[in-house]
Amino acid sequence: MYGYEITQRVKDLTGGELNITEGALYPLLHRLEGAGLLEVEMENIGNRIRKYYSLTKAGKKESAAAMEELKTFLQTMQFLIQPQLS
Amino acid sequence: MLTKEQIEYLFAFCRKHWVNYYDVQIELVDHLANAIEDKIAANPKLAFEEALTQTHKSFGVRGFAPVVQEKQRAIERQSRRLLLQLFKQQFRWPKIILALMIFTLSFSLAPLLPNDYFDITIMIAIIIIMVIIAIAGYSLQRLEKKSGHKFLLLQYQNALNCAFLPLNLMTAIQLFPNEHKIMLNKLGTSGHLIGCLLLTLFVIMAVATCRVFKNIKQTLLKNYPEVFQIAA
Numbered sequence: 001m002y003g004y005e006i007t008q009r010v011k012d013l014t015g016g017e018l019n020i021t022e023g024a025l026y027p028l029l030h031r032l033e034g035a036g037l038l039e040v041e042m043e044n045i046g047n048r049i050r051k052y053y054s055l056t057k058a059g060k061k062e063s064a065a066a067m068e069e070l071k072t073f074l075q076t077m078q079f080l081i082q083p084q085l086s
Numbered sequence: 087m088l089t090k091e092q093i094e095y096l097f098a099f100c101r102k103h104w105v106n107y108y109d110v111q112i113e114l115v116d117h118l119a120n121a122i123e124d125k126i127a128a129n130p131k132l133a134f135e136e137a138l139t140q141t142h143k144s145f146g147v148r149g150f151a152p153v154v155q156e157k158q159r160a161i162e163r164q165s166r167r168l169l170l171q172l173f174k175q176q177f178r179w180p181k182i183i184l185a186l187m188i189f190t191l192s193f194s195l196a197p198l199l200p201n202d203y204f205d206i207t208i209m210i211a212i213i214i215i216m217v218i219i220a221i222a223g224y225s226l227q228r229l230e231k232k233s234g235h236k237f238l239l240l241q242y243q244n245a246l247n248c249a250f251l252p253l254n255l256m257t258a259i260q261l262f263p264n265e266h267k268i269m270l271n272k273l274g275t276s277g278h279l280i281g282c283l284l285l286t287l288f289v290i291m292a293v294a295t296c297r298v299f300k301n302i303k304q305t306l307l308k309n310y311p312e313v314f315q316i317a318a
Contacts, residue, residue, distance in 0.1 A: 003113065004120035022117065023146035027156035034160025036167065042112075042309045047093050048119060049112045049310075 002050050003029060029053055037062050088119050092134060099138065105150050108235035108313070110157055114150060118142070157238055165242040168301060172294040184293070189286040196278040208281045212253055215292045222296045226303060233313045239302060246295055253288055 001009065006029075007020050032038045037059035041052045055063060088096075096115045105111055121141040126132050142149065175181060192211075196204055230240050307314050 002116065004117045008124075021146065022144050023148065023152060026113070026117075026153040030153070030157045030160040034163040036164070040309070044312070047087060047090055048116050049312075050116050051113045 001054075002052050006053075032059070088123060088134075092122075093119060095134075096138070099142075100150065103142075103150050105154055106236055107154070107157075107238035107241075108233075108310070109237050109239055110150075110154055114153065154238070158241060161239055161242065165246060165298060165302075169246060169291075169294055169298050172297045173291055176290045176293060185286050185290050188289050189282055192282040192285055193278060196282060204278065204281060208285055211285060212288055215289060216253075219292055219295055222299045226299055229303065229306070229314065233310075235313060237306065239306060242298070242302065246298065251287075251291070253284075255284055 003022075003025060007022070007025060010018050010020050029038065033040060033053070037056060038053045039056050039059075041054070043050050043052060093115060096118050097111055099118070100111045100114050105114060118138060118141050121144075122134065122137040125137040125140065126134070145153075176185060199207055226240060230237055
């Protein structure tokens, strides 16, 4: 996916709840690219060149780890806010 | 779809806002173009310049600056990581043969050199290697000049400073404060060992640096063929 597509897709999937600003998106994409988690491919779409981002092998592994971490965090918060009484 | 003139206008807009590197410009131009096309599709009466102003505002008060800064940091990180990866690869079989050959050859020749000439010989060898690295780096700069564009990918200098670490160690040994100036040749076999080891490390680092340059050149030719085909 390319940068603009990512912002629109996130907006569409979350019904406008999550709005990633350009000022946040591109620095993050470059940081992830620098860390080897994203790779890029350039494509000439006629009147300009487009840069597509995709996850590397390390990126997919990191993505799965991040999802697990988020899940654990949510479970922990759930426990703190609504602990089950024994 | 925006016209060719409007796309050129966007490139000029990026340059006006201090984005002088082509590899950053093309990404921003594509984003701006997409956003403007969407805004005009939603409101056909909206002028191109107004749509551009609105899109630029969404980058925040600092505009494009964080994009360029983070891209620069990312390139330095990638270059450094690639250099260390290629350096470590040189110590795997069969590439380690080169390191062993350099060390063995230099260590065998060291006792044959006249007194006081060992340090000078090592320094001359290092200078020759530095010239080779400089020529390899210069050929990349020439490629960039021929393309007519500046690339952030070619601003790798800070990342590759660690390539000179063995040389810095050699200099530190020579400048060690002592009533008798420490020269490697005065340390006998130990001095030869240290000198040959540092020379070997420096040569291997130089090989890795030249491979980084090759990798950068391949990336540029792959990602921006239209620019570099004209240059080539």
